[in-house]
Amino acid sequence: MIGLSHYLIVSALIFSIGLMGVLRRRNLLMLFFATEVMLNAVNIAFAAISHYYNDLTGQMFAFFIIAIAASEVAVGLGLLIVLYKKYGSLDLDDLATMKG
């Protein structure tokens, strides 16, 4: 039978994949994809805890996480477009302007 720990392990695995992507990626658009992976992993954990403890709070938090992700994407993509207009690139190594 599938228990809570199964879901938490899957969620931790997906979160690790997302974190690995955040550490590894150099392109800003791909970095955004990795953060979406991490947010989704957290949502799975919240829904699983909500189901196994028979409590609705987890689902509520998942809804707010989805709302935050939506606004993050809207603002972040606007900033990406401004950056691309200014520098012509989305590579983090090119954008490091404060390097001494």
Add this chain to the structure above:
Amino acid sequence: MYEVVAFYLFSALTIGLFFITIMSKNVLYAMTSLASGMVLISGFFFILGADFLGVVQLIVYVGAIMALYSFAMMFFDATRDIKEKNTNSALVFLLGGLSALVLVLIFAAPIHSEAIQALYPMHEGVGNAQDVGIVLFTKYLVPFEVAAVMLLVAMISGIILAGKKMDSSLTEDISADDEILTQKDEK
């Protein structure tokens, strides 16, 4: 029985697809695998009995956010492979995996599972959407309104940030524009 099969199938597929999202060099492959992974995650929500959350996941993530990403992808040069300077990939893998493990342990360690009690328990015989609505509009009304204002601010900022000088091409590939113009002349 079906639950077990569905759980293992969904988890294997989700992990594989998200791995493609992380490792792929092509933006289009990364985005499609991310979208299909999100569809499968809504499958997790349906297994867990969170029907409304699953539907919201499908509409907001797969519908809205992926559409936004695909529009953004069209502004940038998406067909080209992304060249990333990854120095010593094995070391990055090791450090990334280790720090992810440490982060999970840090967040999982203080949870004392016996002490968790249901704050807003689910009701018997009431549908999930109805239950969610009751709790959302009684206990979480203020966060709900704040989230609405936040989405409005995000919309305005997105329009203002992206809307300037939208008539000129971002990728500045003048040859493509000339090609379109010559094709237009030939007609």
